Amino acid sequence: MTESPGSSASRVVTAPAPRVRAIRLRGLIRKEFLQVVRDPSSIAIAFFLPVLLLVLFGYGVSLNAKHVPLAVVAEKPDSLTAGLTASFRHSSFFDLSVYSTMSEAEQALRAHQVQAIVRLRENMAQAFTSQDGAPIQVIVNGSDANTARLILGYIQESIAIWLEHLERAGRVVLPIPVRIEPRIWFNPEVESRHFLVPGLIAVIMTLIGALLTALVMAREWERGTLEALMVTPVTIQEILLGKLLPYFLLGTGGLALSVAMAIWLFQVPFRGSFGVLAGTGALFLLVALGMGLLISVVARNQFIASQVAILATFLPAFILSGFIFDLKSMPAPIQVLTYGVAARYFVEILQTLFLAGTVWDLILPNAMTLVIMALLFLGLSRWKFRKRLD
Amino acid sequence: MWTRILALVKKELIALLKDRKSRTVIIVPPIVQLLVFGYAATYDLTHIPFALYLEDSGMWGRVLAEHISGSPHFDLVSTITRDAEIAPLLDRKRALMVIRIGPQFSRELSRAGATAIQVLVDGRNSNTALLALSYIRTIVQQFNAQWAASQGLPLPPARLDIRPWFNPNLDSQWFIVPGIVGLLTMVVTILVTALSVAREREQGTFEQLLVTPLRPVEILLGKTLPGFLIGLGEATLIIIVARWWFQVPLVGDLPGLYLGLTLFLLSGLGVGLMISSLAVTQQQGLLGAFVFLVPAIILSGFATPIANMPVVVQQLTLFNPMRYFMVILRGVFLEGLPREVLVTQCWPMGLIGIVTLCIAGWLFRHRLS
Structure with missing residues (x-):
């Protein structure tokens, strides 16, 4: 036009x-x-x-949890529980607080002050040397399931390090028939x-x-x-x-x-x-x-x-x-x-x-x-x- | 005063809901997204594709392989016989992991009682890689216990007895679905408010509104109430779906949840109106909505925990109303939140709401030029 x-x-x-x-x-x-x-x-x-x-x-x-607030309850502190507590303390994954009774620790878990509780029972030392082994109770705040799984993995790792330490000192025999050698490709530091x-x-x-x-x-x-x-x-x-x-x-x-x-x-x-x-x-x-x-x-x-x-x-x-x-x-x-x-x-x-x-x-x-x-x-x-x- | 506000509320609701397109946009997507995301957003792995590289001809190698293939988490996609086959499988994502049981496996296990398997994992998604490894670890531990029992050996001196509280099966849907309630409520409130003033500015009707006898407070109320009603309605709908469709337990008390929701809506509406009154054009309003919404979602603890963030970023999240509401939602749904935690999460949202609403009201008059 x-x-x-x-x-x-x-x-x-x-x-x-x-x-x-x-x-x-x-x-x-x-x-x-x-x-x-x-x-x-x-x-x-x-x-x-x-x-x-x-x-x-x-x-x-980031999905890499660090400094997870963790409670350890040692009902009867001795050299055994001290060793395990030290293993948690040396891990960079945890910020440790030690409680002497379960009820205090549970209170802290409910108030979101800690994410997990590791309970070392009174009879830990005896159970440790028995045929069945000692059960270590772990209570974790499961609301965030993914983080809870990660925390459980870290706890397992710390306990494994502690047991290997004891084995080297000759205090326990540690039968681990099959070990896993993980190789993480492309991102080895995960x-x-x-x-x-x-x-x-x-x-x-x-x-x-x-x-x-x-x-x-x-x-x-x-x-x-x-x-x-x-x-x-x-x-x-x-x-x-x-x-x-x-x-x-x-x-x-x-x-x-x-x-x-x-x-x-x-x-x-x-x-x-x-x-x-x-x-x-x-x-x-x-x-x-x-x-x-x-x-x-x-x-x-x-x-x-x-x-x-x-x-x-x-x-x-x-x-x-x-x-x-x-x-x-x-x-x-x-x-x-x-x-x-x-x-x-x-x-x-x-x-x-x-x-x-x-x-x-x-x-x-x-x-x-x-x-x-x-x-x-x-x-x-x-x-x-x-x-x-x- | 109230008749004037009521008239304004009516006008706003008509503007939001008058035509089918905008009604659909506000009502349908949140429901669809809740259903889709509720199923999609999970960290649990159900089908880990893995390849088996079994070099061992003995019995125990086969037993371990059966343990792994039999797990509901793992899908066997390929059986390989040469090293050269590993890389293509992982590179092309055919398999997430390759499990290699070496030729000496059964012999070493029988003679020395100790051996190892190699697990090669694709680490491109490091979270998936770590989770898959932990599943394998559990299976191998079960195998170890079975083998030790068959040899009459003692069990390890210490073992874990795990009790997850609040979510006994560690189901990540229970964590994500309450989070989605907050996510979608926030999106809806921003959607309703972030462009409302900007649109009226662009069309020139906001100036007309300002010369009416309405005071800024009344305009503010008129703009806030419709968003509040829509947000409240949608949040309730989403909570119902979360409880009865997704079967997430709702163990806490509803008054606490609705107190949190009210304050959360106020803070969301305040931020939205503030963005809207700052923007001159709708494009700026849209940009503002995203600049707020995206960080607010990512830094809310919805998908990744706030505790994992660097301290500076953690302090930044204190300005994010969503972070507080996430704690309330998960607390009320799963834990039965203690009163004092509820209070510490509520007052910051109230404060954010009041401050942003005041700024928005002030901007109505002072951003005319």
């Missing part, structure tokens, strides 16, 4: 030359960038959010941060990708500027591409920053190839941005788009991605659901690239799924968008 009548440019509407298309796209991208700069919350989402979250979680999230930080990058990028694009279309619908855009000769693809590219660049910056922090700040070993990381990272970003774009196109309203973004991105990526909870242990119907969570594929890729190396057999299927998901989300956005135009 704006072109002068009779000029060849009027036919551009139906079959634009590549050069014209490039100019239009550049215009759209420029417009989007200006919007980003005017409301700096997008820049904050891309750069400030990953730094904040990685620092908080990288330092905050540092939980080394698996949590790569997973976190996937969770954070899910958030950022969706946050960046979830509102962009809805905002234009609400303000009526999208209709203004539609009467111009730009095509739907160009509008979507113009929305996607600037945020893709921002997201790439955020991803690069997160990886750099994981390697240099948190000292997570990186054993894979950076090329593969860059490729799969870009792919995942497309999926995350595509999801946000779809939310935006469908919701058409910033308020609802925001609510959907909060509900559909963070919690599923946190709980259903294998980032912290083991996928194979979930019931079958839930496992089926996890296949729809894009973060699960990227979590596996990241954990493998960081800790194990470039294992193609694992990376290829995950990357292929990401390709399919990217096409699905972007295709759906395109389709839903067209329907609205009619």
Whole structure:
């Protein structure tokens, strides 16, 4: 409509030359960038959010319990109980308090002052030398079952160290027919941060990708500027591409920053190839941005788009991605659901690239799924968008 | 005054629930997420895929292998015969662990009464690796006891007699499901409030509200009450599902739980309204919601214990209303929380609620430009 009548440019509407298309796209991208700069919350989402979250979680999230408050009740203190108490005291896993009666210790357990009680009974010394051996009662606060199991493991370890000590001193014979020699691959120090930080990058990028694009279309619908855009000769693809590219660049910056922090700040070993990381990272970003774009196109309203973004991105990526909870242990119907969570594929890729190396057999299927998901989300956005135009 | 507030509450409820899309968004996802996450969020391992590398031809090697394959926690995925087969299995995650019983196993056990097995574990998820190892340890201990008995040997001089309190089977669902009550309640309150003022600012209706005879306190009440009602209703629904669907015992008293819930809702609404009145656009409101929500969830003790965090981060969690409510929820559901613990968890939430609500009310008027 704006072109002068009779000029060849009027036919551009139906079959634009590549050069014209490039100019239009550049215009759209420029417009989007200006919007980003005017409301700096997008820049904050891309750069400030990953730094904040990685620092908080990288330092905050740990499954390695240390300094567990432990009560020992020695009902009749002697050299035997003193030896065991010393073994607990030397362990860095425990902060020890010694009680003389069970009721005091139980009081402390109820008031959350201690997590577990080790009870050494009066007749411990006699039972120790008998055929059956001495039972050592351990009461643990089982509310947090996972931590309770870890604590029980530490207690067992301390007792084993004490018994071996006694054996070396010749005070007991210790029949241990079969010992276990554990070899923990990829993460020999069993540092939980080394698996949590790569997973976190996937969770954070899910958030950022969706946050960046979830509102962009809805905002234009609400303000009526999208209709203004539609009467111009730009095509739907160009509008979507113009929305996607600037945020893709921002997201790439955020991803690069997160990886750099994981390697240099948190000292997570990186054993894979950076090329593969860059490729799969870009792919995942497309999926995350595509999801946000779809939310935006469908919701058409910033308020609802925001609510959907909060509900559909963070919690599923946190709980259903294998980032912290083991996928194979979930019931079958839930496992089926996890296949729809894009973060699960990227979590596996990241954990493998960081800790194990470039294992193609694992990376290829995950990357292929990401390709399919990217096409699905972007295709759906395109389709839903067209329907609205009619 | 109350008729004015009532009118405002009515308007807010209509704005939240008027169209089907936003009704669905507030009501359906929390219920679906409770059901899904209640089953998904567990640390217990049920199907550990393992490969058996049995080089021993004697009887005891086979007996131990049967002990492991027979356990409900372990699934045998492959039997291997060469060292070279180990790495591909672990690298590709076909197996979480490879159990290697060496060629001398039976002979050493019979002659010397002492031998070892090698357990190779994929440590990519260190928590899973440690748990799987502890399961194997339990099985080997049972085997040891059986073998010692068959040889007429004495039992070890000391053994553990384990009594977990509050959760006798150490079922991690009992720990996670009460946590989800707090998680979803927080998400819903933030969802309802974090964008409400920002939306009105963007549309210009908030300025109109300010020139009406309504005082800021009344606007504040009008904005808080609908969120409070919705949050209270959803939390109750979630508690019912946790108790009767997931069968988590509810041993403590309900008044204590609802006192905690009320204060928790107040603090969540306060934070949400504060974010909302700070934001100029809805995008900023959404960003603010995430900047608060994500750390609040991760640093609440929901999935990983606060006690494991560095001291600085632990002090940071004192500003997080969710950490207090987690203690109350788990306490009331599982332990029957003592009064004094309830009180120490309640007052910080009340304080956070009052402070954030005051700031939000003040910002209504003073953030106009």
